[in-house]
Amino acid sequence: MTQGYKFGTLAVHAGAEPDVSTGAVIEPISLSTTFAQKSAAKPVGSYEYSRSSNPNRDSFETAVAALEGGKYALAYSSGSATTANVLQSLAIGSHVVSIGDVYGGTHRYFTRVADSHGVETTFTNDISAELAGLIKPETRLIWIESPSNPTLTITDIASVANIVAEVRATRAESQPLYLVVDNTFLSPYVQNPLRLGADLVVHSVTKYINGHSDVVMGVAITNNEVIHEKLRFLQNAIGAVPSAFDSWLAHRGLKTLHLRARAASHNAQAIAEVLESHVGSSVVAVSYPGLKSHPQRSVVQRQHRDGLGGGMISFRIRGGAAAADKFCQETKLFTLAESLGGIESLCEVPAVMTHAGIPREKREESGVYDDLIRLSVGIEETDDLVHDVLQALEKAAVVN
Numbered sequence: 001m002t003q004g005y006k007f008g009t010l011a012v013h014a015g016a017e018p019d020v021s022t023g024a025v026i027e028p029i030s031l032s033t034t035f036a037q038k039s040a041a042k043p044v045g046s047y048e049y050s051r052s053s054n055p056n057r058d059s060f061e062t063a064v065a066a067l068e069g070g071k072y073a074l075a076y077s078s079g080s081a082t083t084a085n086v087l088q089s090l091a092i093g094s095h096v097v098s099i100g101d102v103y104g105g106t107h108r109y110f111t112r113v114a115d116s117h118g119v120e121t122t123f124t125n126d127i128s129a130e131l132a133g134l135i136k137p138e139t140r141l142i143w144i145e146s147p148s149n150p151t152l153t154i155t156d157i158a159s160v161a162n163i164v165a166e167v168r169a170t171r172a173e174s175q176p177l178y179l180v181v182d183n184t185f186l187s188p189y190v191q192n193p194l195r196l197g198a199d200l201v202v203h204s205v206t207k208y209i210n211g212h213s214d215v216v217m218g219v220a221i222t223n224n225e226v227i228h229e230k231l232r233f234l235q236n237a238i239g240a241v242p243s244a245f246d247s248w249l250a251h252r253g254l255k256t257l258h259l260r261a262r263a264a265s266h267n268a269q270a271i272a273e274v275l276e277s278h279v280g281s282s283v284v285a286v287s288y289p290g291l292k293s294h295p296q297r298s299v300v301q302r303q304h305r306d307g308l309g310g311g312m313i314s315f316r317i318r319g320g321a322a323a324a325d326k327f328c329q330e331t332k333l334f335t336l337a338e339s340l341g342g343i344e345s346l347c348e349v350p351a352v353m354t355h356a357g358i359p360r361e362k363r364e365e366s367g368v369y370d371d372l373i374r375l376s377v378g379i380e381e382t383d384d385l386v387h388d389v390l391q392a393l394e395k396a397a398v399v400n
């Protein structure tokens with residue numbers, strides 16, 4: 001039912017047909033691990049064993065594929081399991097090029113797991129400028145996140161996709177080169193990388209897609225049949241699949257993605273503007289893709305739906321590490337916690353929390369200073385959130 005409908009209609013209806021046997025409008029949770037067969041190797045329906053496929057996982061995958069504008073989606077037990085499956089699809093001796101400030105867990109997988117399986121990764125802090133020079137004959141994947149975490153740097157996906165397409169045009173089919181975009185930070189509502197030329201999109205469903213901070217899950221979406229076949233094989237062979245219950249919950253969460261993503265963007269825009277008005281006093285700098293001052297605002301306008309900035313903000317508070325910690329303790333509506341993309345607002349200090357594993361010098365090279373605060377803006381009332389940020393700023397910032 002994906003033909004001609006807009007995002008919100010697809011979110012509610014894709015993969016959500018009434019149950020054929022009972023008429024239930026909401027699909028039942030199918031807990032059975034195995035499915036009866038009429039005769040040997042002839043299942044009654046289309047299911048045999050729940051690791052290989054399951055009705056709730058299928059429905060979720062159908063819905064996400066529709067929302068990302070892809071033919072195929074494959075769900076996993078976490079965003080990290082998704083990354084692992086994609087990397088497992090590469091042969092020994094393969095090479096990957098990644099943005100430097102990729103999600104820490106992905107960086108860890110590249111450098112401490114894939115590396116020991118014979119897959120080498122080169123990191124770059126300016127992928128648009130340096131990519132062409134970094135691609136080698138054995139390069140198989142280009143891995144980007146836009147915006148990046150936590151500095152919210154934007155990569156021009158279409159321009160990277162063009163470079164990838166040019167190199168691919170010179171290669172034999174046996175030497176593929178694919179562009180992977182981790183779209184976790186924006187969700188399929190704000191950005192659809194497949195439409196910008198990416199070959200594969202991955203998400204930590206744990207964040208915006210589920211949106212209620214109660215499921216850990218991941219998903220990969222593609223239009224490419226070769227990629228799909230490879231990943232589908234590995235999804236079953238590795239078996240890092242989500243439960244029927246988690247698939248059902250994530251599908252329920254996804255039905256309101258358009259409403260949540262719009263509300264979070266609207267709130268984040270208001271907060272970012274207020275924070276920006278304090279630059280020079282209690283705030284050192286603000287990074288938010290919805291601000292006119294964002295250095296890649298023109299790319300944002302091209303690549304995000306309606307030029308939305310998304311729900312993530314990072315800003316530097318005046319007063320160093322102590323002020324950043326105090327700000328997060330003083331907020332009443334923003335809970336001090338890792339993760340993002342839920343209906344409730346969160347704040348964190350990346351230097352000592354999500355990015356603590358990166359040595360200071362490297363961290364600061366990519367803009368992650370001790371005074372940087374990351375906000376995941378939820379869908380509470382705008383005025384209440386703005387008020388909360390202002391009162392915490394007043395108590396925490398050290399202004400001379």
Ligand SMILES: Cc1ncc(COP(=O)(O)O)c(C=O)c1O
Pocket residue numbers: 078079080081103105145149182184185203204205206216217218339
């Ligand atoms: C951008 C990004 N990708 C992938 C992941 C990994 O997802 P998960 O925690 O579901 O394994 C995260 C987790 O924070 C993330 O922020």
